[in-house]
Amino acid sequence: MLKFLYTNLYLSVFIVSLIIVSLVTPGIAYNDAPEAWQIGFQDSASPIFEGMLELFDSVSFYLIVVVIGVLYGLVAIIKKFHYGKSPITHHFSHGTVIELVWTITPALVLLAIAFPSFKLLYLADEVFTPSMTIKACGHQWYWSYEYSDFLNEDGEAIEFDSYMVPESDLADGQLRLLDVDNNVVVPVDTNIRFIVTGQDVIHSFAVPSLGIKVDGIPGRLNQTGTVVEREGLFYGQCSELCGVLHGFMPICIESVSPEKYLEWMDEIA
Missing domain, CATH: 2.60.40.420 (Cupredoxins -  blue copper proteins)
Incomplete structure (x- = not known):
């Protein structure tokens, strides 16, 4: 119960802070120039760069999923085949299902990345009736x-x-x-x-x-x-x-x- 109250208190303070900042700030400040120790993108000012940011977010999602999956597999293998539990392994068997999964899944991920990537590439390369x-x-x-x-x-x-x-x-x-x-x-x-x-x-x-x-x-x-x-x-x-x-x-x-x-x-x- 106490933890629930603390959580709601932090949430209320956060919401109130956002309201105060929105009232005090006269307008939106855009980041249109590089800054020291900057690791993110500048703010978008064109449709093409908005598409680039969306593509980056999509690829980052797949990247996080792949990293978590690989780390989970490594940790599971280390735990299951630890030398204390399995000092000597005499028998190896092929896992058809897992081999299909780790072959087809990356191909599907690449396809999911390729389609929006090619679409953005052609949109950025083409110049439509310039004024x-x-x-x-x-x-x-x-x-x-x-x-x-x-x-x-x-x-x-x-x-x-x-x-x-x-x-x-x-x-x-x-x-x-x-x-x-x-x-x-x-x-x-x-x-x-x-x-x-x-x-x-x-x-x-x-x-x-x-x-x-x-x-x-x-x-x-x-x-x-x-x-x-x-x-x-x-x-x-x-x-x-x-x-x-x-x-x-x-x-x-x-x-x-x-x-x-x-x-x-x-x-x-």
Whole structure:
């Protein structure tokens, strides 16, 4: 009875704490940048990354089941065939049932993982009727971007370079090794296609919160698509060992409303 009361007390305190936190917290704080000692994913901001998180959860479920089953089998074998209980074993027999189980079960698990995995793979690879295209070109060691759908006053496509902000020039709230002088500004709820290539060596355009990771290879154009579902700053980096300053060419994608995006486009055009 006392244990039951203690359990209900802890549960009541937990519920009250959640209510207080929800009332005090002004809004939702998203994790869109890497943190020190982080072992989890960043918060999702695109449908593709949501699918990746769901696939990870599904695979983790099967992984936990397999680990528990194998550990149970090992412990049961150690206990049953301990040298004190069975010092000498002269007779071995084949277990047809158990052999069928440990052969068919992994095949079924692989099938259960393969179908959603292939589905997500093809969805992430296909670009469906993009509303705008941004070209990203990797250099040693910075990125250059081109908005080929928009023209400036000279009739040329809008393009700019994006360099990492030095530590000495960081403003309050900016992130070391992640913020850049020119963000890639995109509108929310818009199907965006990124065309990625490399100018000198192989680079990799990666933004975890958007589920983007595509190699930039010199002489080749690779593409990927995304739909940013909310406003914010989404950070990434080159994920290829492209040279001595590989860790100093970050990516910063700024998602804004369509109205603010058009205002920004008017300013730089």
